[in-house]
Amino acid sequence: MAISEAALDAVPGDLLTRARALQPATVRLRRALHRRPEVGMDLPRTQDQIVRALSDLPVTLHRGRSCSSVVGVLEGDRPGPTVLLRGDMDALPLTEDTGLAFRSEVDGAMHACGHDTHVAMLASAARLLAEDREQLAGRVLLMFQPGEEGFHGARAMLDDGLLETEAGVPEAAFALHVSATTPSGELHHRPGPMMAAADVLRVRVTGRGGHASAPQNALDPVPAAAAMVGALQTAVTRRVAPHDQAVLTVSRITAGTTDNVIPETAELEGTMRTLSEPVRALLRTEITRVCEHTALAHGCTAEVTIVPGYPVTVNDDGASADLARVGARVLGAARCVDMPSPLMGAEDFAYVLGRVPGALAFVGARPDGLDPDTAPPNHSNRVVFDESAMASGVAVHVGIARAVLAR
Structure with missing residues (x-):
């Protein structure tokens, strides 16, 4: 018009x-x-x-x-x-x-x-x-x-x-x-x-719990979750073109109950903000790939959920x-x-x-x-x-x- x-x-x-x-x-x-x-x-x-x-x-x-x-x-x-x-x-x-x-x-x-x-x-x-x-x-x-x-x-x-x-x-x-x-x-x-479009990211990392003094006998999901935070930021800077804008913020990490127990699970939650549908689709794919493969490198598994928000x-x-x-x-x-x-x-x-x-x-x-x-x-x-x-x-x-x- x-x-x-x-x-x-x-x-x-x-x-x-x-x-x-x-x-x-x-x-x-x-x-x-x-x-x-x-x-x-x-x-x-x-x-x-x-x-x-x-x-x-x-x-x-x-x-x-x-x-x-x-x-x-x-x-x-x-x-x-x-x-x-x-x-x-x-x-x-x-x-x-x-x-x-x-x-x-x-x-x-x-x-x-x-x-x-x-x-x-x-x-x-x-x-x-x-x-x-x-x-x-x-x-x-x-x-x-x-x-x-x-x-x-x-x-x-x-x-x-x-x-x-x-x-x-x-x-x-x-x-x-x-x-x-x-x-x-x-x-x-x-x-x-x-x-921007706003999507919610949730990741559940599953390993094997155990005594904190013997990590070799467990599969600790905490280092896997921590590694994901950095890897996800790299995914944004390496996979999204510099002239496109995207924000990926991990705003919550939850794991464990006490100091001497390696937990079985760790959880991440955050937000993904994008300004075009192609970049939005790209990041959904990349986030899933990065989280699953990072978990695998630590002997764990990752369940990735991306909840679509506003376009x-x-x-x-x-x-x-x-x-x-x-x-x-x-x-x-x-x-x-x-x-x-x-x-x-x-x-x-x-x-x-x-x-x-x-x-x-x-x-x-x-x-x-x-x-x-x-x-x-x-x-x-x-x-x-x-x-x-x-x-x-x-x-x-x-x-x-x-x-x-x-x-």
């Missing part, structure tokens, strides 16, 4: 001002969600909050069948295509340590990735778009998604019929994600791979360029930044972008006065987001929808 200059000209230049006028409502919803976070796919309180926030708008709402999603359809006054806007809803299993007046009231749950801001931004964007219905040639599909944090919530919504509502299949899909380490109010974007999040070139152009119009060109490289984190909006051309971009939300090198990042139990950045997200959501539906 590519929006025309006429479509870009149809994007009002005062969207940021209008979004700022809605800031009290945006903040109220965000803080209500922040106080009562929910984790995973079952988010009944969050779902009800969203339905209440949109109840006075001309939006047809659908609650999810398999999860606590909300899908809204906003019809424009004229026929035309559909554009999808996503806001994820779920929190993380962390205990908050920010000292905020509106900090989480739920032990072991916190909106540490800013999904509360995503919901609030999309709800306020829906309100502005509803005010502009007569300017919309087509419809807006509002995707409020649970289970982004490892639960494949976007895939579940697709299976529930996200693209089969009365809105039809969208022409384009967009998502915004706040970043606690990026200057507040900036839009960071790039075409092509935006975030690569790939931005459509045209959609990413359109989002950048709209961002420059509503925020100013100086606040729209080209990202030089992808992030190795993962995002399940990848499932949507695998079906619909579109783009994900980041909205900076680092509070003033915090050093970018030491500011608590997303997923920290001390992370704080600058709420004023939400107005930028609202304006960009509305701007890209207005541009796509300016027919």
Whole structure:
């Protein structure tokens, strides 16, 4: 897709001002969600909050069948295509340590990735778009998604019929994600791979246990597991081309029960991050080969399990360029930044972008006065987001929808 200059000209230049006028409502919803976070796919309180926030708008709402999603359809006054806007809803299993007046009231749950801001931004964007219905040639599909944090919530919504509502299949899909380490109010974007595929690696090494004073009478799985850690890093540097990016981190090693016993088994667990399906497939094969052969060299065996995670999040070139152009119009060109490289984190909006051309971009939300090198990042139990950045997200959501539906 590519929006025309006429479509870009149809994007009002005062969207940021209008979004700022809605800031009290945006903040109220965000803080209500922040106080009562929910984790995973079952988010009944969050779902009800969203339905209440949109109840006075001309939006047809659908609650999810398999999860606590909300899908809204906003019809424009004229026929035309559909554009999808996503806001994820779920929190993380962390205990908050920010000292905020509106900090989480739920032990072991916190909106540490800013999904509360995503919901609030999309709800306020829906309100502005509803005010502009007569300017919309087509419809807006509002995707409020649970289970982004490892639960494949976007895939579940697709299976529930996200693209089969009365809105039809969208022409384009967009998502915004706040970043606690990026200057507040900036839009960071790039075409092509935006975030990595994430697979989980589990290896069980089996030897033969025995007395720690007589290792010659046992087959110690611990040295085999230790050797695998180094061998796996070598596999990445020797088998993946230098211009391709891949990360393989072994983050857990477990073995043994006491000092004088050689255990029978040792376990490794880690994560594999890649930015293309060919490299992803290559590493799956190499990891299995390296672990099995390293174990064999120590007289042991290895059972390798690679659990597929989210696919690569790939931005459509045209959609990413359109989002950048709209961002420059509503925020100013100086606040729209080209990202030089992808992030190795993962995002399940990848499932949507695998079906619909579109783009994900980041909205900076680092509070003033915090050093970018030491500011608590997303997923920290001390992370704080600058709420004023939400107005930028609202304006960009509305701007890209207005541009796509300016027919």
